[in-house]
Amino acid sequence: MMELERVSGLQGFTWFLLFGFTVSLSLGTFWESTFQKVTTHSNFQMRSLNLSWTNEDLMGCATHCLKLKDSCYSFTYDVKTTVCVLGSWLLPADTSTSVATGDVYYTGAFCNTDANFTLLTFGNTTYCLYFALDKFNYTSASQACLARHSHLYTLKEPVKLDVLKTFLVNTNDSWVGLDDRAEEGVFRWLDDKTLLTSEMKSFLFTGVQPDNAGDKEDCVQYDTYRYPLNDRDCSYTSPFVCEVTPLTGL
């Protein structure tokens, strides 16, 4: 598991981002109010933007990143060498590539409220979601999310169902990012291709679903009639839900 630690001693910066959190400045709306430090960063690697400075302090490095808010979501800062390196999203670590020296910090994902995304708080967690009412097939819906730097919504934890139940109000069906297109009966989440666990499968589907009706239902919808989820022909067109997640960005 990755452990996170709040950056301390960045009051000015925190306050500034808190402003961004509640007020839509030209900098946009940030998900988190502070940069976070990844204390066990062997699980993640930083995708470098090939921009670096020396003789910066932590605050200066964070400010460089903030100024590039459309591309900078992370940075490494080495207290010994004072080298500051900017990066984009963090990636699950590839064991062949090590993280640059220094501590890794990341900021919350950029939630583009100008592109109809909304920050919604449910329980302790804030989600950045876009409830698209345009009717697209599964592939086009996924592409529409990607074009907005997001992915089709996933429900890897039970609470994500409550989030949909609470906030998805203007439609009875919406694509989510789950399908068994690659192998019949083997459902994978579209964002990271992880398997739908058997626990989550029995939680998310009820009755006969997923039934692969007509042998052509490989994509999954949130469906209030066959609540919660239902498999459907991927060429069917319906609304969809896009989601931005922190760390990986997509």
Ligand SMILES: *[C@@H]1O[C@H](CO)[C@@H](O)[C@H](O)[C@H]1NC(C)=O
């Ligand atoms: C950064 O530089 C490396 C090595 O030259 C290159 O492989 C990588 O594509 C560059 N990354 C970006 C975002 O330009």
Ligand SMILES: *[C@@H]1O[C@H](CO)[C@@H](O)[C@H](O)[C@H]1NC(C)=O
């Ligand atoms: C946001 O939603 C409004 C109303 O549905 C629509 O007119 C507008 O084009 C949408 N903007 C984007 C960037 O999708």
Ligand SMILES: *[C@@H]1O[C@H](CO)[C@@H](O)[C@H](O)[C@H]1NC(C)=O
């Ligand atoms: C979520 O919030 C509740 C109530 O405020 C708190 O007791 C709990 O520890 C929090 N959980 C996490 C994971 O932060």
Ligand SMILES: *[C@@H]1O[C@H](CO)[C@@H](O)[C@H](O)[C@H]1NC(C)=O
């Ligand atoms: C969803 O289904 C309910 C029950 O049939 C119906 O009353 C409601 O109008 C539907 N909503 C939409 C947006 O189609």
Ligand SMILES: *[C@@H]1O[C@H](CO)[C@@H](O)[C@H](O)[C@H]1NC(C)=O
């Ligand atoms: C999805 O829609 C796109 C655009 O209309 C179309 O090109 C594509 O063939 C469709 N795919 C499926 C599986 O229906």
